[in-house]
Amino acid sequence: MKKENKKEKDSIKKDKDANEKKVNKKKKKDKKTFIKTSGKVLGDRVYEQVKVTDYSSTSVFVYYSKTKRDFMGKKNIKDGNLVYVPYTDNKLIVRNVVKLPTDIIDSKDTDALISDIRDLMDKYVYIPDEVDKEIIITYVLLTWVYDLFSAIPYLRAIGELGTGKSRLLRVLNICYKSLCTRALASSAPIFRIIDKFGGTLIIDEAELGRNTERNEDIKEILRSGKDSDGVILRCDPKTLDPIPYEVFGPKILGSRRSYSDDA
Secondary structure, X not given: OHHHHHHHHHHHHHHHHHHHHXXXXXXXXXXXXXXXXXXXXXXOEEEEEEEOOOOOOOEEEEEEEOOOEEEEEEOOEEEOOEEEEOOOOOHHHHOOOEOOOOOOOOOOOHHHHHHHHHHHHHHHOOOOOHHHHXXXXXXXXXXXXXXXXXXXOOEEEEOOOOOOHHHHHHHHHHOOOEEEHHHOOOOOOHHHHHHHHOOEEEEOOOOOOOOOHHHHHHHHHHHHOOEOOOEEEEEOOOOXXXXXXXXXXXXXXXXXXXXXXXX
């Protein structure tokens, strides 16, 4: 009788364990992992975070594809158990340190888009050389598709005080996810912000000829940031393990004079 009771108890325990495993497996399968991002490519769809005011959150996603365009706001992007969400409360976005698009309009052909950019530049900046103007306009377009290239150039405006460099850089905030270092007290956050958001780094008063720690850090970002596999390494302060930060992306500099660098 005792043996039968023991067998019965063992059988019940096995069934219970099996049920618990099934439940745990289902929970694990259904568990969602949330990842914050300002953009994502899934299949033929390109999702971008857009900062809006007529939604309950400060930011949503919009997407476009080769077959369909959807301008409705999406609070998240689902990819299996992964759920991508925008940076709804990030102070860099809320305070326009990193500038996101605020809307999407009907697409125009390239010539019409170039004409709009030229009109904007003519309104706010005087650029006497038409070749220089065409280079700047082309660079603005490049910033929005830079991830399609394995390497990209930088744009630099050189001139004395009062020649309009800073005004030009303000106009160039139309570049993709522009970040201007005037808003940063040191170089320490720059590579972390680029790694998190990507986009266009704009460096005003980029007088990099002086050997300061900040300038050396920025030079390192510039040397590595022209290539799609460009990273800089920093040690984790707790574990001392090296952490790679991606710094690839367009960069625009304004300075009074050029500087020499063998790299």
